[in-house]
Amino acid sequence: MMPDYRSPYETCPDVCGNLERPGVALDMPLWIEHSHLDTTVDQLRIEEALNEMEWRGRHILHVGVGNSRFAERFAPEAALVDGLTVCQSEVARAQSLGIPNYTVYFLNKYGREFGLTLKNRYDFVIDNNLASYACCKYHFYRMLDNYLWAMKPGGRILTDQRGMDFTVEEKRWILSYQDLEALEKKFPVRVSRVTGTVYAIASEVTR
Numbered sequence: 269m270m271p272d273y274r275s276p277y278e279t280c281p282d283v284c285g286n287l288e289r290p291g292v293a294l295d296m297p298l299w300i301e302h303s304h305l306d307t308t309v310d311q312l313r314i315e316e317a318l319n320e321m322e323w324r325g326r327h328i329l330h331v332g333v334g335n336s337r338f339a340e341r342f343a344p345e346a347a348l349v350d351g352l353t354v355c356q357s358e359v360a361r362a363q364s365l366g367i368p369n370y371t372v373y374f375l376n377k378y379g380r381e382f383g384l385t386l387k388n389r390y391d392f393v394i395d396n397n398l399a400s401y402a403c404c405k406y407h408f409y410r411m412l413d414n415y416l417w418a419m420k421p422g423g424r425i426l427t428d429q430r431g432m433d434f435t436v437e438e439k440r441w442i443l444s445y446q447d448l449e450a451l452e453k454k455f456p457v458r459v460s461r462v463t464g465t466v467y468a469i470a471s472e473v474t475r
């Protein structure tokens with residue numbers, strides 16, 4: 269990474285001011301409702317990468333549950349899968365499936381309720397749309413802080429370049445691998461490539 273590299277999103281407002289409902293598209297089913305859509309290519313790539321790791325018996329947080337096929341696949345052999353969504357029909361689908369070890373929360377990943385709601389600690393956080401719904405720098409960083417707070421020491425966030433290329437509103441929220449590496453200067457994290465497109469952000473928080 270170039271020493272003076274500045275990510276495109278650095279030109280975004282520091283704080284959006286919408287502290288009660290941060291993020292974009294919260295009322296737009298077109299962007300947030302995947303309950304009856306196929307799993308995205310990026311999500312499937314992360315699943316394949318995760319499958320090569322030691323995920324059995326571990327705690328997993330899936331951010332943006334979509335059709336809940338992730339939980340159908342991984343919850344039976346994980347210790348637990350917790351899921352987040354801002355879409356009520358995704359909650360309804362998740363609950364209708366009755367998957368053991370799987371709990372879905374209607375919870376905003378950028379919000380302060382995150383730390384008040386989740387009680388588990390995770391070995392893996394799966395989020396294929398890290399900044400796709402971001403509103404401002406504060407809430408993007410708050411999301412990362414939320415994830416680090418919720419992760420066990422050595423826990424990893426897994427994401428994919430295709431999801432990082434997708435943004436609902438602002439193109440400056442498209443992230444590159446270099447943008448993830450730049451986070452190492454702001455947060456106690458170590459970024460690495462898992463495959464050609466799947467990346468890991470490992471927590472270096474010591475408790």
Ligand SMILES: C[S@@+](CC[C@H](N)C(=O)[O-])C[C@H]1O[C@@H](n2cnc3c(N)ncnc32)[C@H](O)[C@@H]1O
Binds near residue numbers: 300301354355401
């Ligand atoms: C494009 S869909 C992807 C679904 C699934 N991960 C996949 O790739 O097939 C985006 C998901 O992120 C969720 N989402 C959007 N904004 C969110 C936020 N602020 N907090 C938590 N989840 C959010 C949506 O409800 C939806 O489940």
